[in-house]
Amino acid sequence: MHRLIPTGDAARPVEFAQDAQPVPAPDEALIRVEAFAPNRGETFLLEKPRPGLLPGKDVAGLVVQAAADGSGPAAGTRVVGHPPEGGWAEYVAVPTHSLAVLPDEIGALQAAALPLAGITALRLLRTAGVLMGRRVLLTGASGGVGHYVTELAAAAGAEVTAVTATPERGARLQELGAVAVVQNVADAQGPFDVVLESTGGGGLPVALAKLAAAGTLIWFGQASRTSVTLDFFDFFAGPENAAIRHFHYAGAPYGHDLATLVRLVARGRLHPEIGRTAAWSQTAEVLVDLRERRIRGKAVLTIGGAR
Template sequence: MRALVPTGPETKTVEFGDVPEPEPKPHELVIAVEALSINRGETFLLADPNPGWRPGKDIAGTVVAAAGDGTGPRPGTRVVGHPWYSGWAELAAVPAESVAVLPETVGAESAAVLPLAGITALRLLRRSGLGYGDRALITGASGGVGHYFVELAAAAGVRVTAVTATAERGSRLLELGAEAVVRQAGDAAGQYDAVLESVGAEVFPQALAKLRAGGLLLQFGQASRVAPVLDFFSFFRGPKQARIEHFDYTIGERTYGAELETLVRLVEQGRLHPEIGFTGDWGQAPDAIAALRERAVRGNIALTVK
C-alpha cells in the first residue's frame, strides 16, 4: 500500500513509498484513511527519523477490519482515530479504545484535526485546574492546540488572554471566546492563575512573570526551537509559590476514545470549531510541513488521502 515515508533530509521530509499493510494486534482495528492531519511535533521528528518509524497520529476514515478481540466499531463505520504512529497511509491500525464514531454531519477533514491538538487542549484544561472566573494566559495561541484551548476554556467560564503574532489571527481567537489578545506575553495585563506556554525562547520568562502567587505554568511545547533561559533569582523574587510543570498529554491515561467522543460531540453540536489553515491532498504533505515549520499556518492542517 502507499504511505508517506520519511526521507531524512529536511528539504523534502516525506515522499510516497510502498509499505506492507498493517498487521493489527488483537485490540486494534484497521481504518481506510480518508483524511489526516500533521502536527508540529511530527515535523521535528522528521528532521532525524528513527529507522522504521513512520509518522501519523491524526486520522479519520472508515473501519475495514474490526479488532480481533471483538471491541470497537464494526467494518463500515466512519471513525476518527489516534494511532501512535504510521497513520499517513492508505490503511492504519489503531487501538479500538482510541477511536470515536463519526456522525454523518462531521466530515473527515474536520475530524482528522481533532485528536492530538484537541486531546492536548482538553488535558491542559483539566491539568490547569482552571474554572469559572479564573484567568489564563496562553502563548502560541494561533496553533492547533491554542484554538481548541481558547474555545474550551472560554466555554467553561475561564477568562483567557491569547498571545498571537497578528491582528488577523487575534480576531479569530476573540470570536472563539478569548477575553483579550496581545502580541507579546509581556503585554498581558494583570496576573494569571495559569499560564500555558508553548513557544520557549524569550517568551517563556515573559509569560512566567505573569503568574499570580501560587499560580501554575504548564510548558507544553517549544515552537521556537530555542531553549528558554530562566533566571531563578528573578523567579524566586517573583510570585510566591509559583510552579512550573512540563506537560505531556501522553502521561497518565493512554487511551483516547472518551476524549475523542467528547470532541466529536462538541463539533456536531456546533460548540467546538476546528480551525483548518491548510487543506489539500496528501501529496502536498511536504509543502504543509514546511508551512507548519515556518509557523505560517493558523490552526491545523487537513490533507485528504487519494
C-alpha cells in the first residue's frame, strides 16, 4: 500500500512510500481510509520528525477487517477514527475504543474533520464547566478547534468573543454564534468569566488581565510558538482569585466523544468548517498552507472517491 512519510523538508514535508498493510492487534479494526485531516500541530512535528514517525490521527473510511476480539463495528461499516498514528495511508489499524459508526447522511469529508479538533473542543468545554450566561474569550479562534468551541459554547448559552488574525477569518464565527470578533486580544471588551487561550506568547498575559474576579483561564495551546512570561504581581492589579489551568485533550478511549460529535453533526447542531479539500497527492502543499495559517478551519485530504 501507499502511505505518506516525513521528509524533514519544510517546503515539501511529506512524500509517498510503499509500506506493508498494517496487521491489526486483537482489539483493532483495519480501516480502508477514504479521507484524513491533518492538524496544525502535526505540521510542527514534521519540521524535525522523530525516526519512524507515521503521521495521521484523524481518519474516516470503511472497516475491511473487524477486530479479532469481537469488539467494535463489523466489516463493511463506515466509521470515523482517531488512531495514535499512521492515518495518512491507504489502510490504518485503529483501536475499536477510538472508532464511531457513521450514519449515511455524514460523508467521509465531514467525518475526517471531527476527531482531534472536535474531541479537544468537547473536553475543553467540559473543563470550563457550566457556560449558560457566562462571558467567554477565545483566542486563536479561526482554526478547527475554534470553530467547534464557538458553536458548542454559543449553543450552551455562553457569550463568546473570538480573537482572529483577520476579519475574514472571523466572519464564520459570528454565523456560528460569537457575539463579537476582534483581531487583537487587547480589543476584547471584558471582563470575562472564562478565557480559553491557545496562542501563548505576549497574548496570554493580556488575556489573563481580561478575567473577571474568580475567573478561570484555561491554557490549551501555544500556536504562536513563543514562550509566555507571567509576572505574579500583575495579579494584584488584575482579577482577584484568578485561576490558570493547563489543558491537553489526549487520553483514550475516544469512541464516546466521537459518537457525540457524529450525533451533533447528524442533528444539524455542529457544522465542521472545512476550508480546504484536495486529493492526497496534494498533501505536501496543503500542509505548508496549514502551517502558515492560510487555511481557515480544517483541511481534508481524500483517497479515492470520498464524498
